[in-house]
Amino acid sequence: MIDPVTLLLYAAALFVATVAQRVIGLGFGLVMGPVSVMVAGPIAAVPLNCIFSAIGCALMLPGVWRDVDWRRLVWLLLPALPATVAGLLVARIVPTDALRIAVGTVAIAGLLVSVAFTRTQHTLDGPATRIASGLAIGGLNAAVGVGAPPVGVYALVSRWDPRVLAATMQPFWVVLNLATLASRQLLVPEGFPDWPWWAWVGAAAAAALGTLLAHRIAHRVPASAARTAIVVLSLAGGAAVIVSGVAGLIAG
Numbered sequence: 001m002i003d004p005v006t007l008l009l010y011a012a013a014l015f016v017a018t019v020a021q022r023v024i025g026l027g028f029g030l031v032m033g034p035v036s037v038m039v040a041g042p043i044a045a046v047p048l049n050c051i052f053s054a055i056g057c058a059l060m061l062p063g064v065w066r067d068v069d070w071r072r073l074v075w076l077l078l079p080a081l082p083a084t085v086a087g088l089l090v091a092r093i094v095p096t097d098a099l100r101i102a103v104g105t106v107a108i109a110g111l112l113v114s115v116a117f118t119r120t121q122h123t124l125d126g127p128a129t130r131i132a133s134g135l136a137i138g139g140l141n142a143a144v145g146v147g148a149p150p151v152g153v154y155a156l157v158s159r160w161d162p163r164v165l166a167a168t169m170q171p172f173w174v175v176l177n178l179a180t181l182a183s184r185q186l187l188v189p190e191g192f193p194d195w196p197w198w199a200w201v202g203a204a205a206a207a208a209l210g211t212l213l214a215h216r217i218a219h220r221v222p223a224s225a226a227r228t229a230i231v232v233l234s235l236a237g238g239a240a241v242i243v244s245g246v247a248g249l250i251a252g
Contacts, residue, residue: 022214088188
């Protein structure tokens with residue numbers, strides 16, 4: 001259950017996360033991950049994030065339709081979908097806190113290497129890069145609810161235009177999160193949030209308001225600022241996952 005005050009705080013965070021998601025194409029899980037854990041607990045946090053990320057991105061899709069890179073979307077999505085099953089299976093076997101520390105460490109290392117790579121004149125965007133990125137995004141999103149860091153890595157090494165990235169990731173997250181929810185229902189059915197109807201409606205309304213505001217400001221954000229935000233949010237996501245894992249080990 002959730003009380004009205006907690007719902008108001010959750011809705012405020014959801015509003016901010018939706019704006020970030022529209023402007024740079026990632027950030028929802030990074031903002032909402034810790035908040036969802038505090039509100040609903042670690043087990044229910046992943047499906048909760050999947051639900052509202054899918055809702056928010058679906059609301060954004062009509063406004064970004066013309067900028068979606070459908071070819072690259074397919075390249076990333078096809079490996080990401082089966083990786084959701086693998087991620088859920090790994091999460092059932094490996095202790096959650098240890099998994100979070102490992103994932104966060106690898107994510108930060110990958111981002112640092114990617115930032116160094118962008119200082120060269122090379123671009124890394126072949127089929128192998130896209131497949132590996134899709135596998136990492138889908139697996140980590142399902143396992144620990146943080147798929148943004150590998151998106152940031154791929155965006156940097158491929159030098160993906162931020163505007164096209166932000167547009168393409170909206171349908172990507174809709175499909176991936178729905179697939180994660182379906183896979184979770186089959187493999188890990190327990191832990192679904194027990195909220196009253198008014199809580200679902202209130203949170204969905206916050207996502208809708210965030211979408212309206214985000215559409216107004218998205219085109220005013222310079223490409224350089226968007227790239228910086230991708231790096232910062234991805235690093236923050238990796239660090240947050242490590243901290244949550246360490247905190248869990250200490251508490252346990």
